[in-house]
Amino acid sequence: xxxxxxxxxxxxxxxxxxxxxxxxxxxxxxxxxxxxxxxxxxxxxxxxxxxxxxxxxxxxxxxxxxxxxxxxxxxxxxxxxxxxxxxxxxxxxxxxxxxxxxxxxxxxxxxxxxxxxxxxxxxxxxxxxxxxxxxxxxxxxxxxxxxxxxxxxxxxxxxxxxxxxxxxxxxxxxxxxxxxxxxxxxxxxxxxxxxxxxxxxxxxxxxxxxxxxxxxxxxxxxxxxxxxxxxxxxxxxxxxxxxxxxxxxxxxxxxxxxxxxxxxxxxxxxxxxxxxxxxxxxxxxxxxxxxxxxxxxxxxxxxxxxxxxxxxxxxxxxxxxxxxx
Amino acid sequence: xxxxxxxxxxxxxxxxxxxxxxxxxxxxxxxxxxxxxxxxxxxxxxxxxxxxxxxxxxxxxxxxxxxxxxxxxxxxxxxxxxxxxxxxxxxxxxxxxxxxxxxxxxxxxxxxxxxxxxxxxxxxxxxxxxxxxxxxxxxxxxxxxxxxxxxxxxxxxxxxxxxxxxxxxxxxxxxxxxxxxxxxxxxxxxxxxxxxxxxxxxxxxxxxxxxxxxxxxxxxxxxxxxxxxxxxxxxxxxxxxxxxxxxxxxxxxxxxxxxxxxxxxxxxxxxxxxxxxxxxxxxxxxxxxxxxxxxxxxxxxxxxxxxxxxxxxxxxxxxxxxxxxxxxxxxxx
Numbered sequence: 293x294x295x296x297x298x299x300x301x302x303x304x305x306x307x308x309x310x311x312x313x314x315x316x317x318x319x320x321x322x323x324x325x326x327x328x329x330x331x332x333x334x335x336x337x338x339x340x341x342x343x344x345x346x347x348x349x350x351x352x353x354x355x356x357x358x359x360x361x362x363x364x365x366x367x368x369x370x371x372x373x374x375x376x377x378x379x380x381x382x383x384x385x386x387x388x389x390x391x392x393x394x395x396x397x398x399x400x401x402x403x404x405x406x407x408x409x410x411x412x413x414x415x416x417x418x419x420x421x422x423x424x425x426x427x428x429x430x431x432x433x434x435x436x437x438x439x440x441x442x443x444x445x446x447x448x449x450x451x452x453x454x455x456x457x458x459x460x461x462x463x464x465x466x467x468x469x470x471x472x473x474x475x476x477x478x479x480x481x482x483x484x485x486x487x488x489x490x491x492x493x494x495x496x497x498x499x500x501x502x503x504x505x506x507x508x509x510x511x512x513x514x515x516x517x518x519x520x521x522x523x524x525x526x527x528x529x530x531x532x533x534x535x536x537x538x539x540x541x542x543x544x545x546x547x548x549x550x551x552x553x554x555x556x557x558x559x560x561x562x563x564x565x566x567x568x569x570x571x572x573x574x575x576x577x578x579x580x581x582x583x584x585x586x587x588x589x590x591x592x593x594x595x596x597x598x599x600x601x602x603x604x605x606x607x608x609x610x611x612x613x614x615x616x617x
Numbered sequence: 618x619x620x621x622x623x624x625x626x627x628x629x630x631x632x633x634x635x636x637x638x639x640x641x642x643x644x645x646x647x648x649x650x651x652x653x654x655x656x657x658x659x660x661x662x663x664x665x666x667x668x669x670x671x672x673x674x675x676x677x678x679x680x681x682x683x684x685x686x687x688x689x690x691x692x693x694x695x696x697x698x699x700x701x702x703x704x705x706x707x708x709x710x711x712x713x714x715x716x717x718x719x720x721x722x723x724x725x726x727x728x729x730x731x732x733x734x735x736x737x738x739x740x741x742x743x744x745x746x747x748x749x750x751x752x753x754x755x756x757x758x759x760x761x762x763x764x765x766x767x768x769x770x771x772x773x774x775x776x777x778x779x780x781x782x783x784x785x786x787x788x789x790x791x792x793x794x795x796x797x798x799x800x801x802x803x804x805x806x807x808x809x810x811x812x813x814x815x816x817x818x819x820x821x822x823x824x825x826x827x828x829x830x831x832x833x834x835x836x837x838x839x840x841x842x843x844x845x846x847x848x849x850x851x852x853x854x855x856x857x858x859x860x861x862x863x864x865x866x867x868x869x870x871x872x873x874x875x876x877x878x879x880x881x882x883x884x885x886x887x888x889x890x891x892x893x894x895x896x897x898x899x900x901x902x903x904x905x906x907x908x909x910x911x912x913x914x915x916x917x918x919x920x921x922x923x924x925x926x927x928x929x930x931x932x933x934x935x936x937x938x939x940x941x942x943x944x945x946x947x948x949x950x
């Protein structure tokens with residue numbers, strides 16, 4: 293099974309490489325290191341969000357409220373910054389993680405204690421959180437002039453040649469990787485995704501594990517709230533509208549099974565990166581950005597067809613190996 | 618109260634109760650909620666209790682509710698269709714293209730409905746033919762269908778639909794009773810009979826409760842699911858005709874967010890998101906409640922985005938209350 297996953301990620305990486313090579317053939321400057329780093333930086337936020345969503349999907353749940361959580365948390369920290377520019381930015385970042393976690397915990401509590409299906413809960417909070425952005429802001433924007441310079445500039449600084457935003461993604465990815473592969477909590481995400489009943493018998497509290505996954509997704513969404521607002525320097529009700537499905541798309545393309553239990557950090561990162569590369573390549577090769585939506589839809593469908601195939605052969609891994617040999 | 622072994626698998630509990638009484642209590646709760654909102658509205662705004670106001674109110678939900686009827690059946694079988702709003706966008710775009718090619722009103726309707734059915738069949742093929750999870754497939758086709766609308770239209774729009782075409786969205790059959798409302802009521806009746814009084818309906822419930830058992834008892838699970846996705850496509854196509862006729866134009870962003878509202882109606886109507894239970898009457902009542910809430914708040918000049926807070930809270934509260942009540946009763950016992 294591990295081998296199977298590895299090949300899937302390999303194929304995805306090759307796919308990304310193929311897109312880069314094809315575009316480079318016509319526009320050599322596309323694959324210059326500087327541009328590739330820009331793409332990585334542009335995709336950092338989506339990569340982090342995809343990791344949070346993956347944790348939730350692993351437990352057979354789904355979090356449709358992440359984009360609204362991002363918008364709400366972003367608006368709150370932007371308003372705090374506009375009202376009190378003196379508040380240190382690291383404190384604001386910590387605050388965004390706390391607010392995001394709290395919103396995620398709200399989802400998690402409803403799933404854990406009341407046993408309401410996650411899709412219903414997050415469908416509700418998707419609209420509630422976004423509505424709250426309007427309520428707290430009164431529909432007004434917080435724009436660049438109202439934000440402090442540190443608020444805007446922090447993530448634009450560089451450290452060992454990489455923008456701070458990219459470092460955020462690298463650190464979050466490392467932490468999630470360690471959580472998934474080196475801790476009992478991480479293994480529990482996979483365990484209840486593969487077989488919830490068996491997980492109970494091994495002493496895993498299914499509800500609490502789901503709760504933790506939602507808190508993790510919320511914390512990441514909150515952090516990305518600050519990063520998104522300070523990157524695009526505008527906080528409004530429409531921030532990241534409809535982005536929840538892009539996040540799910542990144543996971544699906546990355547081989548995370550919506551049925552739970554299957555998915556890796558590398559896969560989710562590559563899924564997000566694939567969308568990032570495609571979106572970045574379209575304007576370069578002169579395709580109207582209006583094609584973006586249809587292309588990501590097609591990518592999701594192709595990915596899910598491929599995922600479905602490899603998941604189906606799960607019972608015949610020995611044969612699969614023999615075939616590959 | 619111990620930890621549940623498997624979350625969300627409480628169907629056996631529910632079957633232990635006499636089904637009828639459970640259903641009745643849910644629907645009477647909805648009737649009470651609807652009445653309460655109705656009364657609150659009439660106190661809150663002097664413009665509410667007026668036959669034309671109430672008639673306008675129905676336009677708030679008819680198109681979404683038409684989709685919700687079919688969506689209810691899909692959800693009862695344990696699947697979901699998130700692509701319905703995008704089907705509307707694609708069907709409406711194709712109607713616009715047909716209009717530019719010189720199509721007349723019957724042709725426009727045929728194109729809208731036909732595109733809807735084709736989209737539904739495409740979903741159905743991917744889900745039943747290739748055995749893929751419906752939630753992912755329809756998230757994909759949601760991007761794909763609306764994406765095609767964006768490719769065709771970009772930032773443009775189609776306008777200039779014929780006057781007799783606009784009757785579908787703006788016309789009245791009799792007094793204040795709009796064509797949209799009549800169509801919705803007729804469809805609701807058909808769906809009621811099909812779901813609750815035919816073999817087909819029993820099979821839909823059977824699939825939702827236990828697809829494997831249903832298959833072993835001779836139910837053609839995949840074929841029924843395929844038909845249901847085509848049906849959702851058909852209803853989305855019809856909704857596309859009504860909405861396009863009502864707005865008189867097509868933009869690629871048409872009907873944005875309809876899928877979540879349709880799902881909300883279905884779940885609010887008492888259909889279990891896990892499949893296997895639900896009624897058409899519940900869905901119709903839920904549609905009415907959502908129409909009443911949004912219209913009442915609209916009369917009070919509450920912005921649409923704030924209304925969505927009410928809808929979202931309504932969804933969670935209405936689902937959570939019975940669960941809390943059950944837990945409270947269990948703790949007492």
